[in-house]
Amino acid sequence: MSKTSRTIVTMPTAAKKGEVLEIRIIVQHDMESGFRHTETGQRVPRDIIRDFLCTYNGVEVFRVELHPAMGANPLIVFTTTATESGTLEFKWSGDNGYASSTTSTLAVT
């Protein structure tokens, strides 16, 4: 897996104060478990995303620890409450120096 990859975030761009937002994030990753072997019997080393973090204006609102049993291209759906206008930052990090990040802006009225 390359050092970074594609991500897709699905969330509203505007919300009312106090509204609960559903955020869907999907990231491109093979999530090689480390338990598989090649045809010649060599073990394929583990290469997975270990951590996902979502911050809302710099404050951590959601975190996931990922393990080898997670499927490829992990999709995570979670919710947070709209408190103030600002930026949500999504960060993934994993084996072999993998790191991806993306941001979305949210206007709260």
Added chain:
Amino acid sequence: MPLSNQMSRRNGKLRSSRLFLKRSFLFSSLYCESLPFATLLCLSLFLLFSVQSRADPVGLERQSSYDLMSPDTKAMQDDPLLNPATFAVLDGQVLWQEVAGKKNQSCASCHGDATVSMKGVAASFPKVSSSGQLLNLEGRINQCRVEQQGAAPFAPESKPLLALAAFVANQSKGMPISVERTPANEQALASGQRLFNQRMGQLNLSCAQCHAERAGQKLAGNPIPQAHPTAYPIYRLEWQTVGSLERRLRNCLVGVRAEPYAFGSAELLELELFLAWRAREMPLESPGVRP
């Protein structure tokens, strides 16, 4: 009465009831043997096959395996922002513009904007080329790569090949499969049909026995689809990746314990051609998601 005596009496009672059961079981099996058993067996097998064997569904009776999926998996295919194959399509879009090979050409150098030039193209494959060679979409991409770009062909099932195939196939999404019987493909189509109906492997099963005669019934709890290749390349959840129709066909061949045909072999191409012709006019869903 001492407890041990009570126990033994109870055991005795149990033993006698077991004996009774055994006797009645023996009696019933004897009763069975007195009937013309072979005739009964023949009759039940005949009934099973006469009820289960059906003709290959045609026309509007045909059904994409999409209809057999759970609402969750359907939603995953329908929404590009949820469909994991979207990543392959996006990778293909980048590869489309990328210059490769000795001739310093990209796909876009000749074909331009794929949303225009590739519209409906995937729906017409497999196709017999001008040189008389039967090619599927992946084969056509590799032919371009070797002849027009002067680059090494992509390996079968390699990520860039599947990405380009997914990107090109996505341009025909919703369009009807347009494979017709022509003088050029007639022979290959007939071979494909023969292969579809040919029993193979240690289980001695043909494609048709499951996917035509018993489509809609269950195999190990899962519905048997009619095997219309309407969504390839697919993101198969079992594979955890995008894969081609050839990979899926090889899966089935292993399933009936036959030696799978090699990627790009004439047999697989002929089968692909027959399946596409059999699914003609059904809309293309590429890239699909399957369980």
